[in-house]
Amino acid sequence: MTKPILYGADYSVYVRIARMALEEKGVDYELVPLDIFAADGIPTWYLEHHPFGRIPAFEHDGFRLFETNAIARYVDEAFDGPALQPADARGRARMGQMTGMLDAYGYRAMVWDVAVERLEKAEPDEALIAGGMSQAETVLKVLTSLKADGPWLLGDQLTLADLHAAPVIGYFVKVSEGQKLLARFTGIQDWYSRIATRRSFVRTEKAG
Secondary structure (H helix, E strand, O other), rough: OOOOOEOOOOOOHHHHHHHHHHHHHHOOEEEEOOOOOOOOOOOOHHHOOOOOOOOOOOEOOEEEEHHHHHHHHHHHOOOOOOOOOOOOOHHHHHHHHHHHHHHHHHHHHHHHHHHHHHOOOOOOOHHHHHHHHHHHHHHHHHHHHHHHOOEOOOOOOOHHHHHHHHHHHHHHHHOOHHHHHHOOOHHHHHHHHHHOOOOHHHHOOOOO
């Protein structure tokens, strides 16, 4: 079989989630750089891989996927290596709840409204940042309430929930507001300190 191809940019939280899954499974893959914010726009050929022009997209032996959750689950189930999903129905449901919450309520607030706004805007919108911080606090409260006892979000097993949360929070703590808020949630801060040293997280860190 040919090695899988992942299309996307190394700055992307969602590309990083998929890459972490591939790294955790020990899969040799090719990352094809694709910048959806490039001045000349999204290449026409890429719309065959992702009709909405987002990243990542994935291909393995002629099988194409887009949407990070679908890619990560496929990677877990199609390749050898440690299982990244709980064996029980309730564990899988909790994992899906965590990743869905991060997608719906965490990503935009923590990454765009706080981190990107603070890091990349010459005159940041302080009201937008404040709103993002309020939402981020709720996300961290809920994540704390859902976290099981043990080193990882679902207990003793590292799962796709951990791989989903790590890049989001990793971007959030690039700014001081994110660092200070995370410090108030010691259980999640301890978890983040643990996963931030993991090989899959280190190897997918954007250079520069």
